[in-house]
Amino acid sequence: MSKFAGKKAVVTGGTHGMGLAIVKALLDGGAEVLYTGRNEKKIEEARTELKSDKAHVVRSDAASMADIRGLADTAQEKLGRVDYLFVNHGIAEVQTLEETTEESWDRHFAINTKGAFFTVQSLSPLLNDNGAIVFTTVANDLIFPGLSAYSGSKEAVRAISHVLAAELLPRKIRVNSVAPGYIKTPTMGVAGMTEEERRDFEKQGADTSPLKRMGTVEEVAAAALFLAADATFTTNVEFPVDGGFAQGLTGAH
Numbered sequence: 656m657s658k659f660a661g662k663k664a665v666v667t668g669g670t671h672g673m674g675l676a677i678v679k680a681l682l683d684g685g686a687e688v689l690y691t692g693r694n695e696k697k698i699e700e701a702r703t704e705l706k707s708d709k710a711h712v713v714r715s716d717a718a719s720m721a722d723i724r725g726l727a728d729t730a731q732e733k734l735g736r737v738d739y740l741f742v743n744h745g746i747a748e749v750q751t752l753e754e755t756t757e758e759s760w761d762r763h764f765a766i767n768t769k770g771a772f773f774t775v776q777s778l779s780p781l782l783n784d785n786g787a788i789v790f791t792t793v794a795n796d797l798i799f800p801g802l803s804a805y806s807g808s809k810e811a812v813r814a815i816s817h818v819l820a821a822e823l824l825p826r827k828i829r830v831n832s833v834a835p836g837y838i839k840t841p842t843m844g845v846a847g848m849t850e851e852e853r854r855d856f857e858k859q860g861a862d863t864s865p866l867k868r869m870g871t872v873e874e875v876a877a878a879a880l881f882l883a884a885d886a887t888f889t890t891n892v893e894f895p896v897d898g899g900f901a902q903g904l905t906g907a908h
Contacts, residue, residue, distance in 0.1 A: 657685025659884070663734040665726075666690040667717060667774055668744030670701040672840040673791065676872035677741055677879050682707050684880075689730050691715040691744065717744045717770025718762070727777040737781045739883040742771045743791040745809070747845045749801035749852065760804045767808035772815055785827045787883040790816045791875075794836040794897040799856065802845070813893065820891035829890040831882040836860070836897025839869040866898035 664681050668674040669690025678690045678701075687709040692698045693716050702712050711733045715722045730737060745767045750759055775788060782788070793809045813832060820830035837860025848856065860869050878896045882889065895901050 657683075659684035659686035662686040662738045662884075663736065664688045664739040664741065664883075665730050665734070665737055665778060666741040666743060667715070667726075668692065668791075669741075670694065670697040670712065673835065673838065673872045673875045673879075674741070674743040675701060676876035677743065678705070678710065680873075680876045680880055681739075682710055685709075686739075687711075687734060689713065689726075689733050691717075691726060693717075716766075717774060718765040720773060723770065723773050723777050726774070727781065730778060730781055734781070736783050737778065738783055738786050740775065740778055740782060740786070740788045741791070741879060741883070742774055742788065742812075743879075744770065744774075745791065745805075747802060747805040749799075749845055749848060750804065751801050752803065754801075755804060763804035763808045764811070767805070768811040768815070771812050775819060779823070779828075782826075782828055786829075788816075788819070788823075788828065788830045789879045789882050790830075790832040791879070792816070792832045792834045792893060794834045794895055795893075795901040797836055797897070797900065799859070805845075816893075817891055824890075829882075829886070831886070831890060832893040833875060833879045833882060834893050834895045834897065834901070835870065835875050836895065836900045837864060837869050838875055838896075839871055864898035864900055865902075865904035868898065870896055870898060 664686050666674055666678050669678045670692030678688050681688045689711045691713055713729050715726045790812055792813045816830055816832045875896050878894050
């Protein structure tokens with residue numbers, strides 16, 4: 656029997672990168688998955704790639720309360736009850752102290768922080784008791800110039816996850832986070848980078864990682880699924896997937 660047979664999951668930000676890797680792993684394990692995206696091109700690409708009657712994609716903007724409420728309605732219609740919720744969506748834009756605008760700051764917090772919290776609020780009534788929520792945060796101490804708004808909004812998600820872990824204890828719903836470090840994706844998770852900036856970002860990732868390489872989206876997905884399905888006596892934990900970066904490992908290479 657497939658590992659996730661009979662299980663149902665919602666994955667926000669599931670049309671590319673780490674989110675898509677989570678969706679694929681769930682489907683491969685036999686789960687039924689509702690996943691979201693904002694970009695129509697990426698939605699169509701994911702729909703074409705996955706081609707499964709157990710995969711349901713919906714366009715949803717985490718900055719829109721109407722879309723968040725609509726996602727809950729769609730999840731109830733398509734899935735009924737939900738076992739796993741992966742709150743993976745987010746944006747990152749490189750802007751220095753001088754370049755950061757109020758609009759950019761508000762956009763990061765609207766999507767990354769407010770959107771994450773209200774996604775859980777809207778979908779939690781559908782979560783089965785003993786279910787699991789997994790947030791995507793970011794590795795502690797992963798510092799790259801120009802990411803103040805992104806880092807601040809993700810730190811807020813980290814704090815929210817701790818509070819929700821306590822609030823959902825009566826329902827035995829476990830709340831954990833996966834914290835990626837430098838992960839190899841087409842955009843490196845950051846919008847608006849030039850090719851030169853992206854190469855520098857990748858080089859910094861490989862050079863500073865104790866394992867001296869970038870991580871893969873599949874490695875992040877494996878950690879997220881472990882927290883959701885296997886770590887059944889674990890809650891309020893952040894699981895780094897960063898090659899030892901945030902743990903301060905050093906060594907000869």
